Amino acid sequence: xxxxxxxxxxGLLEARLQALLQSAGATLEELSEQHAELTGSQALHTTDxxxxxxxxxxxxxxxxxxxxxxxxxxxxxDSYGIxxxxxxxxxxxxxxxxxxxxxxxxxxxxxxLSERPRxxxx
Numbered sequence: 001x002x003x004x005x006x007x008x009x010x011g012l013l014e015a016r017l018q019a020l021l022q023s024a025g026a027t028l029e030e031l032s033e034q035h036a037e038l039t040g041s042q043a044l045h046t047t048d049x050x051x052x053x054x055x056x057x058x059x060x061x062x063x064x065x066x067x068x069x070x071x072x073x074x075x076x077x078d079s080y081g082i083x084x085x086x087x088x089x090x091x092x093x094x095x096x097x098x099x100x101x102x103x104x105x106x107x108x109x110x111x112x113l114s115e116r117p118r119x120x121x122x
Contacts, residue, residue, distance in 0.1 A: 001081045010075050012099045017068045024061050071100040083107050
């Protein structure tokens, strides 16, 4: 992968990371504003629901942020775009769709198939 392509992917990853950070801040702010408007038992129930939602959202966003940061680190150590399973180059179109991809499409398909639950015999 040439330097221009790496710069493109670095820009995509950094933009996605920035968007996640902004989104997380906006979500927490919105939840706080909604809580301030509620009273009594409604507030307690809504607070619990919002807290649960917020924790799930934060966990998913943290995991995605970690994958983005790992992809940025791979750009820095010249391993970006190389499949961790087979060592082949990850396709340009796959990286455009999923810039933090660690597997080529063939290896990712194998991983997905191996993780799929198998039907139990009758």
